Amino acid sequence: xxxxxxxxxxxxxxxxxxxxxELLTEFSFKTxxxxxxxxxxxxxxxxxxxxxxxxxxIPHCRSILVDDFMIIxxxxxxxxxxxxxxxxxIILFITPVKPSGPSEHxxxxxxxxxxxxxxxxxxxxxAESSAEAASILKLSYEEKPEND
Amino acid sequence: xxxELEKLISLHDLDIMISDLVNKDIIKQEKKLGLSPDLAAxxxxxxxxxxxxxxxxxxRDLYDQLAGHYGNAVVPVINLLCSGxxxxxxxxxxxxxxxxxxxxxxxxxxxxxxxxD
Numbered sequence: 001x002x003x004x005x006x007x008x009x010x011x012x013x014x015x016x017x018x019x020x021x022e023l024l025t026e027f028s029f030k031t032x033x034x035x036x037x038x039x040x041x042x043x044x045x046x047x048x049x050x051x052x053x054x055x056x057x058i059p060h061c062r063s064i065l066v067d068d069f070m071i072i073x074x075x076x077x078x079x080x081x082x083x084x085x086x087x088x089x090i091i092l093f094i095t096p097v098k099p100s101g102p103s104e105h106x107x108x109x110x111x112x113x114x115x116x117x118x119x120x121x122x123x124x125x126x127a128e129s130s131a132e133a134a135s136i137l138k139l140s141y142e143e144k145p146e147n148d
Numbered sequence: 149x150x151x152e153l154e155k156l157i158s159l160h161d162l163d164i165m166i167s168d169l170v171n172k173d174i175i176k177q178e179k180k181l182g183l184s185p186d187l188a189a190x191x192x193x194x195x196x197x198x199x200x201x202x203x204x205x206x207x208r209d210l211y212d213q214l215a216g217h218y219g220n221a222v223v224p225v226i227n228l229l230c231s232g233x234x235x236x237x238x239x240x241x242x243x244x245x246x247x248x249x250x251x252x253x254x255x256x257x258x259x260x261x262x263x264x265d
Contacts, residue, residue, distance in 0.1 A: 030264075032149045032154070032248075033264070035154075036154060036157055036158060036161070039158055040158065040161045040162070040165070043158075043162065043165070043192065043195055044165060044188070044192070046191070046195070047187075047188040047189075047191035047192045047195065048183065048184050048187050048188035048191060050183060051182075052181040052182045052183060053182065058181070061161065061164075061165055062161070062164045062165065062168060063161050063164070064157065064160060064161065064164075064220075064222065064223065064224060065157070065161075065224075065264075097164055097220070102164075102167075102168050102171055102174060105168065105174070106171070106173050106174050106177055109174065109177040109178060109181065110177045110180075112181070113177055113180045113181045116181070
């Protein structure tokens, strides 16, 4: 089954913390949940920035605050310092904590690693639309409704 | 939500992150992506210890006991059920509008509980 993702094109953030916030906002979490997820993702980045390829970062965590996979692809034309090297594509994902353990989280990492190998990373950097970026990662693209 | 409860949730999420980064299969996949899970795990443990010390002693002692016993010490309440032991919580217990403004535990399993807002 293809996992769904959201996309945020033309991100306006000028630093990595704001970029995480800008992407989390797209999920329309309640304030407390969003703040706690922001903290978790920031903590992971502070431990070791998740830059996986020149120009691509994958902030991620597992959390008890979500009950389904939350995946969003962000793109910035000017690049966002992460915190030193600039990244242009951000693939943020949060996976739920399930009694079965981290197997689904691992499967998603494996899926992304596979999709980004063999030219996938270069393709996503040059993707011109949300649908194209989602397709490169073999995810199904979910357009965010105009009014929630 | 009361700050103490937020810290307990963050502590739980940090423990999950650390446990993921010592999982052999996840380490293998993260390394394939070019990440450094070993380094991240070491730094996250330091951050975890720092956060742990800011939590009230009685809560952190209980957290350790619960995490050791069940594997998860903090769980959300979903449809009036503790999602740790699936026991229905008393209605009166759930009725308070400021229910996340105090640290509560499940009357059945003792896990820390919070309500999804």
